[in-house]
Amino acid sequence: MSYGYPKYVSAQEKRDKASRSLAKLKKKNPDIEPVIIEGRTLAKSWWGKAWNTNLESYADYSNRIDRGKSYVRNNAVLDLKIRKGKVLAAVQGSRAKPYDVEIKIDTLDGKKWEQVIKLCNRRIDSLEQLVEGKFPKELEILFADKKYSMFPSPKEIHFDCSCPDWASMCKHVAATLYGIGSRLDDNPMLFFELRDIDGAELIRKTMEDKLDGMLKNAGKKSKREIAAKDISDIFGLD
DSSP states (O other), X not given: OOTTSOOOOOHHHHHXXXXXXXXXXXHHOTTOOXXXXXXXXXXXXXXXXXXXXXXXXXXXXXXXXXXXXXXHHTTOEEEEEEXXXXXXXXXXOSSSSOEEEXXXXXXXXXXXXXXXXXXXXTTOOOHHHHHHTOSOHHHHHHHHOTTTTSSOOGGGEEEEESSSOOSSSOHHHHHHHHHHHHHHHHOTHHHHHHTTOOHHHHHHHHHHHHHHHHHHTTTSOOSOOOOHHHHHHHHTOO
């Protein structure tokens, strides 16, 4: 007897249910992109971890975001696609049919993006460094600084779910938000698409400033010469 409480469903039963739903969806749409979490860690890359840390840092989300952890760990996010300023997902819940989730993220303010580019001056050497999160510690702090809003605040995140839960953030939305962090593990450049900013612009501007600096110093006498290998490293040439 449940005495009005929902019937207990084990993690394995949840995964099995999600697996069956995924198989059905794949028959209709072979291009669906499920979020698969291996192990207990929800995100492994710098970008994925920073995304999750940002969400968990806000009091508005502190009592709600955790609701999605078990869902995403049990592979309940059957499909998740990131578009410019938008995320569309299908999340398996208690009913047979998955719920539809839509999350919209405000575009990063242009002036703040210009500030970020200026502060990154000559500190990133390649797109690979940016993607892999291999940049100086001060840039890690800059990217995560709420003053520049690289990562969205709650007021910049708008969501909707087809489930009957009228809570301000249901489990399916929370699972989708964590699913975004996992997706950034696979492709960090999706972060820039989500915020509707050009990550390549950051690299271009940094390299232009670096080249300008080299040209200004070209006529100056120096005790040191730049080795050919160093020039290749600077510009990412083989």
